[in-house]
Amino acid sequence: MLEIQKKLKSSFYTILSLPATAMGFALSIQISALSWILSEKYGFHLEEIGIVWAAGPLAGIIAQPIAGLLSDKVWFWGGRRRPFILIGGVLTSIMLLAIPNMDIIGKALGQEGATVGIAIAIALTFDLAINVSFNPTRSIIADVTPEGEKRTNGYTWMQTISGTFGVLAYAIGAFFDNYVLIYSGIFIVFAFSVFPLFFIEEPKKLTSTNDGEEQSKASFLEIMDVIKPLYGFLIYAFYVIVAKVLDLPPSNIYIEIGCLVITLVAGIQVILASRNVEKDKLEFQKILFAHSFTWIGVQSMFVYMLAFAKVNVMGFEMDQEVAEVLKNNIGKIVAVSFLVLNLVGAIFPSLIINPLVKKIGQVKTHTISLAIMTLGYFGVYSLVGKDSEYLLYFFMVVIGVGWASIISISFAIMSERVDKSKMGLYMGIFNLSVVAPQLVSSFKIGQLVNSYDDKGILFLICTITLLVSTILWLTVREKKGNDNATSANTGGGHH
Template identity: 25%
Template sequence: MRKRTLSFWEIWNMSFGFLGIQFGFALQNANTSRIFETLGASVEEIPILWIAAPVTGLVVQPIIGYFSDRTWTRLGRRRPYFLIGAILSSIALFIMPNSPTLWVAAGTLWIMDASINISMEPFRAFVGDNLPDRQRTLGFAMQSFFIGVGAVVGSLLPYMFTNWFGISNTAPEGIIPDSVKWSFYVGGIVFFLAVMWTVIRSREYSPEELEAFEKEKIKAKPERVEVIDKSKNISSQFLSGVVMAVIGGIVTFLIYTNELTKELYILFVGLIIAGVLFMVVSQLRKNEVRNGFTIIITDMLNMPPAMKQLAWVQFFSWFALFSMWIYTTPAVTGHVFGTNDTTSELYNDAADWVTVMFTVYNGVAAAVAFLLPVLARRTSNKVTHLLALTFGGIGLISVYFLSDKVGLLLAMIGVGIAWASILSIPYAMLSGALPSAKMGYYMGVFNFFIVIPQIVAATILGFLVKELFNGEPIYALIVGGCSMILSGLLTLRVQTHKRINIDDQS
C-alpha cells in the first residue's frame, strides 16, 4: 500500500486553512502591543504580557498533537481540531479589540494564542499524514505560500482600512481605534472561512490505512528502524531529569541573586519542571505504569535522531529571526539613518520603512515558496535549506553596510528566501523521519525549538547589545546573520532515519 499522489489543487485545499491562521497571527503580532499600550500598559510591562504567546505554544502544541494522533471521528483525525481552533480563535479575534481593561486583553491573548495553536499544530501533521514522501516538500511549501500572503495582507489591514476606506486610526484614551477593530473582525471571519474550506474540501486516511502505509515502509527500508533498550532508557530518563533540574536550579538562583531579566525565569524554571517530570515518569515506568502522561514525557526523551539534529537547525535559524524582529527598527533608524530621536520625522520615516521591509520579505517568501521544491528535487532538501539560509544570513549582515532604502529592500529578498525555507524544508525533512502514529505529537514538540530561541534571543541579545556592542543594535543583526548561516551548515549533518521505542511494541 502506498499513499496516492495528490494534485496541485488537492494540496492547495488541504493547506488553504493556513491563510486564515496566518491572518490571526499577523493581527496578533502587529497590534497586540498597540492594544496593551492603549489600555495603559507601560513599555516595561509589555514583554511580560507578551510571554503568553511562546509559553502557550510550548504547552498546547504537544498536547494537541498527542490527542490528535489518537483521534478518529466522522470529520477525521486532524480536522476536528482545525474546526474547534477556528471557532475559538474567531471569537477571540472579535473580543480582543473590544477589551475594556488591560487584564482582559492579556487574558484574551492567552485564549487567542492557545486557540490558534489548536488549529495550527495539526496542520503540520496533516501534510505528513496525507502526502507521500516525494510530495511533502511541496506540501509544506504551499503552507509557506499561504503564510507569506496572510502575513502581508493581515499586517496591512489597519493601514488599508484607514487609507482606502477612511476608517479612523485614532480614538480617545483607552479606546482601540476603529481601524484596528475592523481588522480583527475581518481577520476572525477569514480565519474561520479559510479553515472551513480545508475541513470541507480535504479528506484523511484512517488510522488503519496509515498503519498499513507505515508497515509497508518499514518492510521496504528495515535498516531505518532501531530498538531502544527499555531499562537503559529509564535510567537515562532519570539522569536527564536530574541534570535538567540541577542546571535549572543553579541558573534560577543566579538570576535571582544578580537581579537579571525576568524572562529568564520562564526558561530555567521550566527546565526545573521538565527535570522533575522526567524523574517522576522514570519511576512510574519502573513500576510498569503506562498512560498518556508517561508516554508524552517519555517520547520527549526518545525523539528520533533526525529531530534532535534538526532541533539545532531550528534553534539557530529562529534565533536569527528573533534578532531581526527585535532589533531591525533600532538598527535601521540608528545605524542606517543616523537618528535615535523618536519624535523626529527622520526616525518615524525610517521606522515606517521597516514595515515595508518586513512586507517585502513576507512577499518574497510567498513568491519563492514553490521554487524551493523544484530546487530540492534537483539537489536535496539539505542543500536547498543551506542555500536559502545563507542568502538570509547575508541579507541580515548586509544591513551593516547599507545606506539607502532600496538597498534595505534588496537585503530583505535574502531574508524572504530563508523565511520560505524555514517554514517548509525542516518540516519536510522531519516528517519523513517520524512514525505516522506520533506525527502530531512530535510536530508539536518541534515547536519547542522555536519558542526556546525566542526566549534566549529576547534575553541574551539584550545583554550583548548593552555590554559588548556599546548599545549598537546593528551588531545584533550581524549575530543573527551569522546564526542563520550556521543553521544552514548544521542542516548538512541531519540524517533522516527512524527509531521505534520498544514501549511501542508492547
C-alpha cells in the same frame, strides 16, 4: 473521498493549505501589529513588549506537544486533526478582536486601561488558540500525502498559499493601517479554519513507519531522550518563568552560560553519535539542534524590528514620543519590511525551492537558503542606517530566501525522519525547537537590544545565530531515496 483528493490535484493542495494559511495569517497580524500597538497605543516599554511576546512560546511549549499527541490518538467530529483546527481557529478569531480592545477589556475588569497583565492574558490565550491548531494544520498535510515529491509539494503549496496571504496581511498594514489588518483577519482566520475541512477526508488509521523498527507508544522517557539537544533552552525557559513568578533577577550569567554549555554538549554528542550510523532519531535530533538557532535570529527580528526601524532608520530614541503621523511611518516601515519578506516566502517555494530540491535534495537546498539569509542579516547590520529604508527592503528580499525555506522545506525534512503514526506528537516536539529559543529572544535578546543605544546589535545577533544554524545543518544527512532528484522521479512513493 473527493476525486481531487484521490488524485492530489492542485485544487486539493490549495484547499489543504488553507487551515495553515489561517494560522499563518494570524501570526502575520501578530508580527506586524502587536509590538506596534503595545508601544504606540498603550505605551509599553521594550522589555514589557518582550514579556508579552513570551506568552506565545510558553503556550507553544505546553500546547503543541499535547495537542499533537492527542490529535494522533483521538477521532471525533469526523476527523483526527479537524476538531483541533476548528476549536483553535474560532478561538483565534475571538482573540484577534480582543487585541485592539485591551483598554476596553481593562475598564470592564475594573483596571485603568490596558495593563501588562491584561496584554499577557490576551496574548497567552491568542497563542494557545494558534498552537492548538497550528500543529494539526501541518500534520494533516503529512497524513494525506505520501513521502517524497508529493509530501514536498504539500508543504511548498502550503507556503505558497500561506505566504501569499502573509503578503496580503503586511500590504494591508502598510497601505491602510494595523486596525484594518486586525479586523479583516478575524473573518479570514475563521473562514479558512472552518470551510476547508468539509473537503478534506482524513485517514482513520495512520501507518506506522520508522526505520522498520517495531513501534510502541511513546513514553515520557523516550520523548525526553529525543529532545536532548533542547535541554539547555528548556532549562533556561523554566528558570525565566520561575524568576518572573518569584520576582528574581531575570538575568543570571551563570545559569545562562550553563544552559549554553548543556545545549552545545548535547548537540555535539548527537552529531558525533551519527558519524558512523544513520538513524532517523539521530537525524531528527540534529534537525532540532540546527533549527533552534535559526529561530533565535528569526524571532528576534520579528519582535524587535520596531526598535530598529524607530532608532536606526527613523533616527528617534526608543522611548521618545513622536507625532501620530511618524508613528504610522514607523509602523509602515515594519509592515513593508515583513511584506517584502513574505512576498519572497510566497514566490520562492514553488518557483525556486521546489525545483532546486529535485536537483540537489531537501537538506542542501535548506542549508543554502539559510546561508543566503545570514548574508542578508549581515547586510542590514553593516549597511542599513538613517533614512535607508529602501536598502532595508532590499536586504529583506535576501532574508526572505531563508524564510521561504524555513516555513516550507523544514517541515518536509523532519516529517520524513519520524514515525508517521506519531506525526502530531513529533510536530509538537519539532515546535519545541521553535518556541524554546523564542523565550531566549523574548528575554535575553530583549535585554541585550534594550541595553544598546544602537539597535543594529539586533541584526548582529541574527547574523551570528543564523551562521551557527547553517553550519549545524551541514551535519544533517539527506533521507535515503531523496538524494538529488531521486525522490522526485519515483512519484513520491513510501521509503
